[in-house]
Amino acid sequence: MTARSQRILFWALVWFCILILSVPTIIVVGASFTTANMISFPPEGFTLKWYEKIALARDLQQAFIRSLIVSTVCLIVSVPVGTLAGLALSRFKLRFANAIQIYLLLPFTVPLIGSGIGMMLIFGEWRVLGSLWPVGVALAVINLPFIIWSVSSSAGALDGDLELAASSCGAGRFETFWFVTVPGVMPGIITGGLLMFVLAMSEFLVSLLLTDARTVTLPVQIYNNIRSIITPDLAAVSSVFVVIALLAVWLLDRLVGLEIFLKSK
Amino acid sequence: MTNQIAAQNSATQSPREVAVRASHVTMDFGGVLAVNDASFELEKGRFLTILGPSGSGKTTLLRMIAGFQKQTAGEITINGKPVDAAPPHRRSIGMVFQKLALFPHMTAAENVAFPLKMRRFNPRQIAGRVDQFLDLVKLGGYGNRRINELSGGQQQRVAIARALVFEPDLLLLDEPLAALDVKLREEMQLEFRRIQHELGVTTINVTHDQREALVVSDNIIVMDGGRIQQQAEPVELYRAPENPFVAGFLGLSSFVEGTATADGNMQVGDLVVQGEPADDFAAGTKVLAAIRAEQIRLAGTREALGNCDMKLEGRVSDTIFEGERQMYVVEVGALSGATFRVYHHDPDSFGLFHVGDTVALGWNRRDLKIFSPAA
Numbered sequence: 240m241t242a243r244s245q246r247i248l249f250w251a252l253v254w255f256c257i258l259i260l261s262v263p264t265i266i267v268v269g270a271s272f273t274t275a276n277m278i279s280f281p282p283e284g285f286t287l288k289w290y291e292k293i294a295l296a297r298d299l300q301q302a303f304i305r306s307l308i309v310s311t312v313c314l315i316v317s318v319p320v321g322t323l324a325g326l327a328l329s330r331f332k333l334r335f336a337n338a339i340q341i342y343l344l345l346p347f348t349v350p351l352i353g354s355g356i357g358m359m360l361i362f363g364e365w366r367v368l369g370s371l372w373p374v375g376v377a378l379a380v381i382n383l384p385f386i387i388w389s390v391s392s393s394a395g396a397l398d399g400d401l402e403l404a405a406s407s408c409g410a411g412r413f414e415t416f417w418f419v420t421v422p423g424v425m426p427g428i429i430t431g432g433l434l435m436f437v438l439a440m441s442e443f444l445v446s447l448l449l450t451d452a453r454t455v456t457l458p459v460q461i462y463n464n465i466r467s468i469i470t471p472d473l474a475a476v477s478s479v480f481v482v483i484a485l486l487a488v489w490l491l492d493r494l495v496g497l498e499i500f501l502k503s504k
Numbered sequence: 505m506t507n508q509i510a511a512q513n514s515a516t517q518s519p520r521e522v523a524v525r526a527s528h529v530t531m532d533f534g535g536v537l538a539v540n541d542a543s544f545e546l547e548k549g550r551f552l553t554i555l556g557p558s559g560s561g562k563t564t565l566l567r568m569i570a571g572f573q574k575q576t577a578g579e580i581t582i583n584g585k586p587v588d589a590a591p592p593h594r595r596s597i598g599m600v601f602q603k604l605a606l607f608p609h610m611t612a613a614e615n616v617a618f619p620l621k622m623r624r625f626n627p628r629q630i631a632g633r634v635d636q637f638l639d640l641v642k643l644g645g646y647g648n649r650r651i652n653e654l655s656g657g658q659q660q661r662v663a664i665a666r667a668l669v670f671e672p673d674l675l676l677l678d679e680p681l682a683a684l685d686v687k688l689r690e691e692m693q694l695e696f697r698r699i700q701h702e703l704g705v706t707t708i709n710v711t712h713d714q715r716e717a718l719v720v721s722d723n724i725i726v727m728d729g730g731r732i733q734q735q736a737e738p739v740e741l742y743r744a745p746e747n748p749f750v751a752g753f754l755g756l757s758s759f760v761e762g763t764a765t766a767d768g769n770m771q772v773g774d775l776v777v778q779g780e781p782a783d784d785f786a787a788g789t790k791v792l793a794a795i796r797a798e799q800i801r802l803a804g805t806r807e808a809l810g811n812c813d814m815k816l817e818g819r820v821s822d823t824i825f826e827g828e829r830q831m832y833v834v835e836v837g838a839l840s841g842a843t844f845r846v847y848h849h850d851p852d853s854f855g856l857f858h859v860g861d862t863v864a865l866g867w868n869r870r871d872l873k874i875f876s877p878a879a
Binding site: 403 | 570593
């Protein structure tokens with residue numbers, strides 16, 4: 240039993256945190272409806288013209304499509320790699336498992352500017368800079384720990400006897416993996432995959448280093464626009480981002496349930 | 505349909521054909537012998553229980569038969585063929601796991617169909633066969649339920665159907681009843697027995713529950729410390745334990761130490777206790793006698809005991825009421841203070857004796873087994 244004053248303090252703290260966390264989003268979304276020609280909050284009047292403008296802006300549209308391509312490449316690379324690595328790290332007693340965990344964390348723990356420059360040098364050497372797919376691959380490498388964690392924690396919760404049961408049912412190693420292990424860690428794969436997609440959609444720093452004028456992705460395009468003049472259409476683009484993130488969370492909740500996502504590290 | 509299967513099984517099975525043979529099977533976990541030189545035979549269609557306390561090696565032995573672990577020495581044959589080189593999925597063995605290990609992302613019917621798909625059964629026959637086996641475990645109509653929508657007992661039944669649906673040569677049960685509450689456990693024990701009789705499938709069950717072993721089995725192996733202590737039919741095992749461990753593990757026994765006499769009895773102080781020697785031992789060696797709680801008679805006076813080969817006086821040192829029976833702990837001064845635990849099953853006389861009362865104990869010679877304690 241908590242005292243009344245404790246409850247008031249508790250809820251005050253909760254609401255304070257919720258407010259602080261959502262202030263930037265509220266401001267950006269609010270500002271996107273302003274009728275003024277400069278970004279402002281609270282918005283003056285209400286209009287959807289900035290949404291109309293970004294819907295018609297070719298550069299933003301193309302950047303958005305490029306971002307989708309980059310995110311898809313990132314997904315194609317990271318889901319199989321992250322799933323196998325996550326399973327291996329949690330299911331088998333690997334030698335150097337801890338060392339491998341730390342090694343996989345490196346691209347993420349090294350300051351992003353460092354990893355980004357490293358990637359730029361490698362891709363430049365390979366003469367693939369200027370294509371979109373290296374950006375997706377780079378983002379897959381950098382964010383890989385997220386999907387590995389998510390798959391590992393799913394695999395850790397799996398009953399080890401399931402795979403033995405499959406083999407006593409007559410399933411060979413591959414069949415066991417495909418029909419029992421993969422469906423068993425599917426919540427982790429979906430969670431990790433959506434996370435990878437959203438992170439790749441919104442990644443800025445490494446994308447900035449790996450793209451040029453022909454391959455800018457949406458976050459980089461927004462940055463380029465800010466450098467000239469901050470108009471409310473950027474707030475509208477950001478709002479679209481917010482909606483994409485909300486969609487991802489909604490999808491996650493429908494597919495695996497949010498409580499599983501929140502339990503995975 | 506089920507009767508057909510049973511008929512096929514009994515038709516293909518000639519009496520005394522050996523289904524499983526283990527010869528000198530040993531599992532050495534880096535110096536720790538989890539299973540130590542275990543040899544046994546199991547006839548086709550019989551229900552064997554491997555009974556032992558935790559750490560006795562019973563589960564390791566089962567896992568070696570299933571193929572999940574490879575023994576460090578010895579050989580296992582199933583239907584006359586050595587299986588040691590075959591991985592689990594190449595052995596015709598159905599298994600029910602302790603935690604059931606049902607596939608959570610499949611329905612009950614999909615779980616039961618899985619072995620048929622993996623073992624390349626004719627796809628057109630799978631659905632009918634799944635229904636047939638769900639009926640066998642009394643889950644007809646539950647096929648479309650998800651595993652987490654079924655009760656514990658129903659999940660047990662799905663696991664049994666999944667283990668049996670492909671008509672394996674051998675069914676293994678790895679303590680699947682251990683986690684159930686008593687009522688459901690007793691119900692499922694009888695179900696295992698019924699299904700096993702109906703299909704005639706050779707079965708090896710592992711448990712630490714002596715009651716379950718006695719209820720379900722045709723044959724029992726008692727294990728301790730990685731060694732097979734005794735293999736016998738339930739009544740035989742209960743009646744004639746070969747060593748003190750078996751005597752103490754099955755039922756409730758009281759033990760008395762003494763010295764062997766020349767005629768195979770036991771001497772404690774000045775008193776000669778008559779009993780039945782269970783091994784050979786020389787006169788003068790130390791021996792251990794065991795008698796079960798229900799084989800001792802208890803009365804207020806020696807006369808009231810009636811006919812007993814051995815009659816003694818003792819003092820009640822504790823009384824424990826267990827519902828269907830009363831247990832008395834009786835200290836016998838004449839046997840240098842040895843204590844006997846005695847069951848009293850007559851509901852009318854519960855509470856007849858109290859702590860401190862002097863009572864008379866009696867038993868028959870054949871009920872007191874005398875062992876050399878080193879065995």
